[in-house]
Every structure is written in C-alpha cells, then in structure tokens.
Amino acid sequence: MKELDSFYVRTAWKIMDALHQAQQTADGLADCLNVLCEAFSCEQGSVWVLSRNREYVQAIAQRGQTNLNGLRLAVGMGVTGQTAATGDSLLTDLAAWGKQFSVEEREAGFPEGGLLWVPIKTPGSILGCIQLGGRDSGVFSEEDLRICERCGAIIALDLEDRGVDALPDADQRVIASLKKAVKDYAVGDGILHVLKEVSLDVYENEFLVILGESGSGKSTLLNVLGCMTPLTSGRLELDGRDFSAPSENELTDYRRNAVGVIFQAYNLMPNLTAWENVQIISEISGDGMDPGEALKMVGLYDRADHLPSALSGGQQQRVAIARAIAKKPRMILADEPTAALDYETGKEVLTVLQDVVKRCGTTLVVVTHNSEIAKIADRVIWVKDGKISGIRINPAPKQASELVW
Ligand SMILES: Nc1ncnc2c1ncn2[C@@H]1O[C@H](COP(=O)(O)OP(=O)(O)OP(=O)(O)O)[C@@H](O)[C@H]1O
Numbered sequence: 001m002k003e004l005d006s007f008y009v010r011t012a013w014k015i016m017d018a019l020h021q022a023q024q025t026a027d028g029l030a031d032c033l034n035v036l037c038e039a040f041s042c043e044q045g046s047v048w049v050l051s052r053n054r055e056y057v058q059a060i061a062q063r064g065q066t067n068l069n070g071l072r073l074a075v076g077m078g079v080t081g082q083t084a085a086t087g088d089s090l091l092t093d094l095a096a097w098g099k100q101f102s103v104e105e106r107e108a109g110f111p112e113g114g115l116l117w118v119p120i121k122t123p124g125s126i127l128g129c130i131q132l133g134g135r136d137s138g139v140f141s142e143e144d145l146r147i148c149e150r151c152g153a154i155i156a157l158d159l160e161d162r163g164v165d166a167l168p169d170a171d172q173r174v175i176a177s178l179k180k181a182v183k184d185y186a187v188g189d190g191i192l193h194v195l196k197e198v199s200l201d202v203y204e205n206e207f208l209v210i211l212g213e214s215g216s217g218k219s220t221l222l223n224v225l226g227c228m229t230p231l232t233s234g235r236l237e238l239d240g241r242d243f244s245a246p247s248e249n250e251l252t253d254y255r256r257n258a259v260g261v262i263f264q265a266y267n268l269m270p271n272l273t274a275w276e277n278v279q280i281i282s283e284i285s286g287d288g289m290d291p292g293e294a295l296k297m298v299g300l301y302d303r304a305d306h307l308p309s310a311l312s313g314g315q316q317q318r319v320a321i322a323r324a325i326a327k328k329p330r331m332i333l334a335d336e337p338t339a340a341l342d343y344e345t346g347k348e349v350l351t352v353l354q355d356v357v358k359r360c361g362t363t364l365v366v367v368t369h370n371s372e373i374a375k376i377a378d379r380v381i382w383v384k385d386g387k388i389s390g391i392r393i394n395p396a397p398k399q400a401s402e403l404v405w
C-alpha cells in the first residue's frame with residue numbers, strides 16, 4: 001500500500017506540474033494524458049471535454065493509433081458519452097464492452113485488452129473524461145482506476161479555474177473528409193503502405209497543420225485531400241460528395257475551382273510575370289479574383305510586372321499565395337511552404353498566408369516539419385508511420401509574427 005501511495009503521489013505531482021506549466025488548456029490536457037499514459041504504460045489514451053451547451057463531448061487530445069480526430073459524441077452516446085453523462089468510472093475490456101460502443105467509437109478502433117474511463121469532475125459538475133487503453137500488461141486494476149479518478153479530479157479543479165474555452169464551434173462544417181483512407185504504392189516487387197486507414201475531417205475556415213517525420217506520409221495525405229493522387233481504398237468526401245473514384249470532369253472541376261496548392265519550390269512559370277502567373281489561374285477558374293487584387297493582398301502589387309527570376313524567394317512564394325487565392329478556393333493546401341526560406345522570410349510568408357486565408361475565409365492545410373508553426377494553427381495533427389498519432393486543438397492560436405524558431 002505504501003508503494004502504491006508513492007506511485008499516486010508521483011503521478012499526481014506530475015499532473016499538477018503539467019497543468020501548471022501549460023499556458024493553454026488544450027496543451028495542459030494533452031500533457032496530462034502523456035503523464036497518465038506513461039505512468040500506466042499505455043500506448044493509447046484520450047481526453048474528452050464537454051461542450052459548453054453540454055450536448056456533446058469531444059476528443060481534445062489523443063495518443064496512440066485510435067482515430068478520434070474531430071470526433072464528437074452526443075452526451076449519453078457510446079461508452080465515452082455515457083461517462084460524460086453519468087460521471088461514473090468504467091473499467092472494462094474491449095471484448096466485454098465492444099457492443100456498448102457507438103458506431104463512431106467502434107470505428108475509432110480502441111485497442112484490445114483492458115480499457116478505462118474516468119470522469120473529469122468536481123463535486124459540482126462533470127467537465128469531461130479521460131480514457132486509457134493499450135496497456136503493456138493488458139489489464140487495469142481497481143487501484144489503477146482509483147488513482148486515475150483522483151487525477152481526473154485534480155484536472156477538473158484546474159479546468160474549472162481556467163474555464164473550458166478550448167472547444168471549436170459546435171457547428172463547424174466539414175469540407176473534406178477521409179474515412180479509412182489507404183494509399184499503397186507498388187515498389188519493386190513489394191507494396192509500400194503509405195497511408196494506413198486514415199480518418200480525418202477538415203473543417204471550413206480552419207487552419208490545420210500536419211506535422212510528422214520525413215517519410216511519415218504527410219505529403220501523401222495532402223495530395224489525397226487535394227485529389228492529386230487517388231486512394232487505394234477508403235473514402236474521400238468533398239463538401240459531402242463522394243470523391244473516392246471521381247470522374248475526369250469532377251477532378252478537373254475540383255482542382256480548377258476548389259483547391260489552391262502551394263509548394264516548397266514555388267512552382268511559378270519562369271517566363272511569365274507575377275501578374276501573368278496569377279492571371280492564368282484566375283482566368284481558368286470561372287469566378288477568379290482580379291490578379292491585381294490578389295497581388296495587393298500579398299503586398300506585391302508594385303512588383304506585378306517582374307519575372308520570378310527578379311523576385312526573392314519570399315516574394316516568389318507570396319506570388320504563389322496570390323495565385324492560390326486568386327481562384328477563390330474552398331481550401332488551400334501548402335506543402336512545406338517555408339522550408340526553402342530563411343527564418344525572417346519564412347515568418348513573413350506565414351504572416352501573409354495566415355492573413356490572406358482569414359480575410360478570404362478559406363480553409364488552410366499546411367504540412368511542415370517545423371513544430372513551431374503548429375502554434376499558429378487552429379488544430380494540429382501528427383502523422384506517424386502512415387497513421388494519425390495525435391491531435392490537438394489550439395484554443396488560442398498565435399499570430400505568425402509572434403513565432404520564434
Ligand atoms: N509516387 C510514389 N511512389 C512510391 N513511393 C512513394 C511515392 N510517393 C511517396 N512514396 C513513399 O511514401 C512514403 C511517404 O512519403 P511522403 O512524401 O508522403 O512523406 P512525407 O511525410 O511528406 O516526408 P517528407 O517530410 O520527407 O516530405 C515515403 O516512404 C515515400 O518514399
């Protein structure tokens with residue numbers, strides 16, 4: 001019992017420390033989840049917070065290979081929704097409780113073996129819940145449950161102090177949705193599995209950053225979202241329409257009007273001026289923006305008649321932003337847009353990008369190696385080995401001009 005007490009004290013201390021260190025609510029919750037996963041040797045876990053209207057509970061942080069991205073469950077629905085409704089803990093295993101799961105929970109793919117849910121609650125109210133699974137030893141004990149409950153209570157007190165402001169709007173519209181998206185490439189005699197059943201919703205007007213190591217599948221994910229590469233299996237929906245196997249016409253129409261893309265290497269036409277580079281895109285799309293207007297937005301109107309070779313890297317990337325925005329797309333996809341630029345220029349380009357998409361109400365998805373850039377996102381997604389390994393909502397995204405790297 002003595003040993004157990006010291007385990008609890010150490011874990012509780014780490015939880016308090018994580019909460020104390022975190023400036024933002026969502027960061028604190030994600031860090032607490034890491035503390036608990038490490039303390040109990042769990043490869044999987046999630047933290048859920050109740051919405052202000054108390055109608056649904058949303059995954060605010062996750063660890064491991066479950067697909068809980070953007071998942072909201074009505075209070076009372078499934079095991080998670082039940083915990084959030086009743087405030088009761090649950091110690092179970094997948095085999096025994098699988099049938100109590102909601103369809104969404106089942107699809108999220110909780111790991112085999114022991115699973116645990118504890119509420120985040122004060123004596124007065126329920127604020128959310130914590131879920132752990134994928135434990136080395138397979139099962140949790142009643143003692144584990146009680147320790148987690150107490151940690152949940154510590155988190156609840158902190159959350160109540162801060163106020164639960166970490167949730168995005170309840171009625172965000174989904175623009176692009178991947179369901180169990182698989183992308184394989186034939187390589188030599190074998191098959192390379194690049195995306196492994198990735199499920200992801202991209203919302204209207206959000207700024208999403210995708211982080212991950214080299215070769216993890218970030219660019220492939222972006223290309224799939226932009227209909228630049230077809231899926232091997234799974235489903236892609238764009239604005240609610242099935243694009244898993246689009247016709248040529250649908251594809252052309254989508255690429256021409258709905259998405260703007262920005263690459264690390266700018267990809268401007270070398271023999272066309274800045275104006276002309278933007279103009280050909282705005283003319284191809286039916287209802288494009290005036291090239292002058294687009295160039296003004298990125299602060300390059302006075303360079304409109306320059307060829308790319310007469311522009312700096314940062315200026316060329318700003319022309320690429322003007323070109324992407326000129327078709328008034330629903331979504332801009334940017335793959336390492338600042339990787340070729342020095343620090344100051346990279347920040348400048350991000351500032352323009354952040355400003356332009358906010359003004360135009362466009363969704364922005366940026367793939368990057370640079371975790372500092374994640375601080376300006378509304379939502380961050382980590383890709384690891386072809387799967388989404390984590391998600392975090394930034395309650396208070398920074399301005400690009402505030403970044404330091
Ligand atoms: N057309 C292709 N044919 C075969 N393999 C490919 C193809 N495109 C990508 N891959 C492989 O898929 C894996 C993921 O590639 P991807 O470009 O998505 O990674 P990434 O996360 O963007 O990496 P980086 O950060 O280096 O850009 C890599 O192993 C890559 O070699």
Ligand SMILES: [Mg+2]
Pocket residue numbers: 218219220335
């Ligand atoms: Mg890449």
